[in-house]
Amino acid sequence: MLTENIKKAPFKKGDIIVYLALIILVVTLFLVTLLPQREINGFTVTVGGKTVLYGDFLNNSVKISKVDWVEKIDENTYKIISQSGYNTIKIDWQNKDVVVIETDCGISKECTYMRLKNGDVICVPHQMIISRTGEIPKPVVG
Amino acid sequence: MLLGAPVAVYVADPNYILDSKVDRNMRREVYDLANELNSIFSIEENSEISAYNTAIGEKRVKISEHFYNVLSLSKELFTQSNGLFNPQVSHLVDLWGFTKRHKDEVFIKQKPYDRDRNSDGSFALPDQMYVDAFKSLTDFSLVTLTYDNDYFVTKPDQKVTINGETYYSALDLSSVVKGYFCDLAHKIVQSYGIKNYYISAGGSSLYLSTRPNGSWDLQIVDPFSKNREAIISVPVSNKQVAASGTYQNYYTIDGVNYSHIIDPTTGAPTKSDLVSVTLIGEDGAKLDGLSTALINMGQEKGLEFITNYQNINYIFINNKGEIISDIQKDITYLK
Amino acid sequence: MGKKVAKLSVLCALSLITFMVENLLPPLIIPGAKLGLGNIFVMLTLIYMGLPQALVLVLAKSLLSAIIVGNMFSLAFSFTAGVLSLIVTYLMLRFLSKNISVLSIASTSACCHNLTQLCVFWLLNANVNVMLYAPYLALLGLLSGLVTGFIVYLITKKDLKVLVS
Numbered sequence: 315m316l317t318e319n320i321k322k323a324p325f326k327k328g329d330i331i332v333y334l335a336l337i338i339l340v341v342t343l344f345l346v347t348l349l350p351q352r353e354i355n356g357f358t359v360t361v362g363g364k365t366v367l368y369g370d371f372l373n374n375s376v377k378i379s380k381v382d383w384v385e386k387i388d389e390n391t392y393k394i395i396s397q398s399g400y401n402t403i404k405i406d407w408q409n410k411d412v413v414v415i416e417t418d419c420g421i422s423k424e425c426t427y428m429r430l431k432n433g434d435v436i437c438v439p440h441q442m443i444i445s446r447t448g449e450i451p452k453p454v455v456g
Numbered sequence: 457m458l459l460g461a462p463v464a465v466y467v468a469d470p471n472y473i474l475d476s477k478v479d480r481n482m483r484r485e486v487y488d489l490a491n492e493l494n495s496i497f498s499i500e501e502n503s504e505i506s507a508y509n510t511a512i513g514e515k516r517v518k519i520s521e522h523f524y525n526v527l528s529l530s531k532e533l534f535t536q537s538n539g540l541f542n543p544q545v546s547h548l549v550d551l552w553g554f555t556k557r558h559k560d561e562v563f564i565k566q567k568p569y570d571r572d573r574n575s576d577g578s579f580a581l582p583d584q585m586y587v588d589a590f591k592s593l594t595d596f597s598l599v600t601l602t603y604d605n606d607y608f609v610t611k612p613d614q615k616v617t618i619n620g621e622t623y624y625s626a627l628d629l630s631s632v633v634k635g636y637f638c639d640l641a642h643k644i645v646q647s648y649g650i651k652n653y654y655i656s657a658g659g660s661s662l663y664l665s666t667r668p669n670g671s672w673d674l675q676i677v678d679p680f681s682k683n684r685e686a687i688i689s690v691p692v693s694n695k696q697v698a699a700s701g702t703y704q705n706y707y708t709i710d711g712v713n714y715s716h717i718i719d720p721t722t723g724a725p726t727k728s729d730l731v732s733v734t735l736i737g738e739d740g741a742k743l744d745g746l747s748t749a750l751i752n753m754g755q756e757k758g759l760e761f762i763t764n765y766q767n768i769n770y771i772f773i774n775n776k777g778e779i780i781s782d783i784q785k786d787i788t789y790l791k
Numbered sequence: 792m793g794k795k796v797a798k799l800s801v802l803c804a805l806s807l808i809t810f811m812v813e814n815l816l817p818p819l820i821i822p823g824a825k826l827g828l829g830n831i832f833v834m835l836t837l838i839y840m841g842l843p844q845a846l847v848l849v850l851a852k853s854l855l856s857a858i859i860v861g862n863m864f865s866l867a868f869s870f871t872a873g874v875l876s877l878i879v880t881y882l883m884l885r886f887l888s889k890n891i892s893v894l895s896i897a898s899t900s901a902c903c904h905n906l907t908q909l910c911v912f913w914l915l916n917a918n919v920n921v922m923l924y925a926p927y928l929a930l931l932g933l934l935s936g937l938v939t940g941f942i943v944y945l946i947t948k949k950d951l952k953v954l955v956s
Contacts, residue, residue: 324944328890336898336933343926358471365471377470420860433923434473438912439862445473445920450466453654453662454686455699455734456677473920477913 354410354446357430359403361396362441371410391415396440401425403435403444412444458490458637459498459630460556461658465645468652468667482648486641486655496523497633499546499556509546509626514613516602524607526629526636526741527599533632533745534596537761541749542720544599546628547590552725553579554705554716568621578707578714589616591723593625634661635698635744660704661744662697675790679703679732679773688779689788690771692736698743700751701732719752728754729774736783737768755780799836799844803851806832810856827901827935833873834880834897834943842881849873868911876904893943898936905932 359367366380376392378384385393393402402416412430417423417437425437435444457463465486473479496504504523511517519527533541549555551569563573571580598612614625634657641655642663654664654672664672671693678687679701702715706725714725733750735743746768750758755774762770763782771781781787809828829852837845853870857863880900883891905928913921 324892324894324941326890326892328887329892329895332891332895332899333933336895336902336929339902340926340929340933343929347922347925356470358473360471368470420862434920436912436921438864439860441864447470447472450468452675452686452689453466453656453664453672453692453697454659454675454677454684455662455697456659456679456684456686456701456704456732476920 354430355450356447357412357444358447359392359394360443360445361394366394367392369405369412371407374407376405394442396442399440401437401440401442414444458493458657459633461634461660463487463490463637463641463658464656465641466654466656467645467650469650470668472650478648482645482650485644489640489644490637493522493633493637496520497526497629499628499630505627505629508609508611509624511611512615512624514610516608516610519607519609521607522636524601524603524609526632527601527609529636529741530629530632530745531596531599531601533742533749537746537749537753539596539720540752541745542594542596543627543629543632544594544596544625545590545718545720545723546626547593547623548587548718548723549628549716551582551586551590552714552716552718553707568619576707578709581709586618587723589618590623591720592616593623594720594723595625599627631700631748632741632745634658635696635740635742637661638663638696638740660699661740663740664692664695664697666693673788674736676734676771676773677701677732678791680777686790687773688771689790690736690783690786695736696738696740696743697734697736698740698747699732699734700747702726702728702751703731717748717751721752726752728752729776730755730758730772731775732771732773733758734771735762735768736770743768795840795844799840799848802832802836803848803855806848806852807855807859810852811859826938827904827932828939830876830897830901830904830935830939831942831946833877834893834900834939835946837877837881837884838943838947842877845877845881846874849877867915868908871911872904872907875907876900879903892940893947894937894940896936897940897943898933901936901939902929902932905929 354371356368356370358365361383364380366378366383368377368379370377383395385395387393387402390405390407391402393400399418401414401419403412404415405412409431412435414425414428414435414437417425419425419437419439425435428435430444430446434446436442463486465483467479494503499506504519508517530543550567553573557563557566558573565572569582569586571582573579593614593616595614598614600610602608602610612625616623637657638655638661642665645653645655652666652668654662656662664674666672671691673689674692674697675686675689677684680703681687700717702713702717704716706713706715708714717726718724719726728751730751733747735747737743750762753761755772758772759780762768769781769783771779771783771787773779779787806829809832813826813828833845833848836848850870853866853873856869857866880896883896883899906925909921909925909928
């Protein structure tokens, strides 16, 4: 019976193999995702797949592509308006970082805990994504 | 990698995200193309070109469309340049010490004509007997291409025997394949709706489209610097670029430089007064081949040739360090 | 039959409640990172009632939680992740429970659940780079599995007392 097997002990011999495999998985994922990191040159804010705003870290400037969807509060703060709500983002030019400081996307507001430095900032209910764009070296011939 | 040279695609579209599905799919398609071309044109074993090179006697061989295309444009360039672009010099390239195996950590002599590699990377001058013999194998005009519901090339019966060893004519198309690759690769990138990008194949062939606010600043390497520093830059958009230079691969003996660019008329490394040729135009494969031919032509004949050529901009650098170009006004000096 | 449905509804309700309570708490380290205590009920249903009932639980929970939160979008990933990790849990319980404890099964299914959610999100949004969160989610799955697995162990030790109510 299944419960008999489970009741026997909290840990069993086979556990070592399982946990070892899981640890290898975790380590591999760390190596694969964190090592090949490229420099952030700028960022884009998309809502439902459409770009609404583009930020350039090299020139410290913001370009708004969909004027109706963005409300500028000041040089570093912009309110992104989507069909189901809003997300107010704050840009840290010095550290090439962007965070969501205010939003109405439900109870847990997970997007407020993300920062661009660690990865794309995503607000699932509003389908808003803040993502990074990479560094491009000048073309050299010879 | 394409024929041993690294391939890079850089995208500058403002709403483009690296590592996204679009990005991965585009890159996979581009790298698949590079692999396909490697399997045809790489001098390593099991390639189409190796099979052709080792074929003996008069032989009609069925080939792939890519091989046919590259051979076809090579023949055109051979004719246009009066033989100064010649892909059939591969035995000479090997004789003078410019193939991949000569760059191995430890150089092991394999052929009867091999000489030891000196500590500065140079090789003693080869036996003139071999130079003359291999020069006799370079008549590329005898290679014929046919299309008969499929692609075929007929390899002429060209051979020479020295000291009991027989050598058959062989091709090395790597000086054209990188440009050919850029021609095809940029269409792939475009098909993904990507507008601002550039592609580099080993730094000697590139396709530059645009940047969001203008053109790309193409950096041209200083042939006299040791670490590939750029000496000038010129704005380029929506063009293919190709470059050849004697400084790319050479060694020195008794104060004379011997480079990997073989002059088909002498069978020896070129003695040209041009050290670097950069071309900007529409057809990457053509530019690639022409840049090699122009080095062989030298400054005077090269200028005459290229000024008569439509729609190609050029930047020559000669052995005195002078920069000669038809877009002089667009050049920015970086040093 | 009626008793079974009643038992299942209770388990489902408990699962939903834990989900909502977890939702109120701030995410651990990174977004999407929840303790996954709801997995306890999935495992209990699987052990004491069987695969079909557990499947119904997962389905019901995914649907209802999407409705409650008011976001049908999340149905796609919570459902796919739930079903996939359920299958993994079932297979491990069925064939390996002699040699492997329920803790490692819980850890594996939690990892599976988290990574599947990430993958589904990535597949639905062509232009997004979320893989950076993958290692943290896997690690969290491993650790939360220790907690949920241990709780399941304790409950089975005390036998059906909890469920009979």
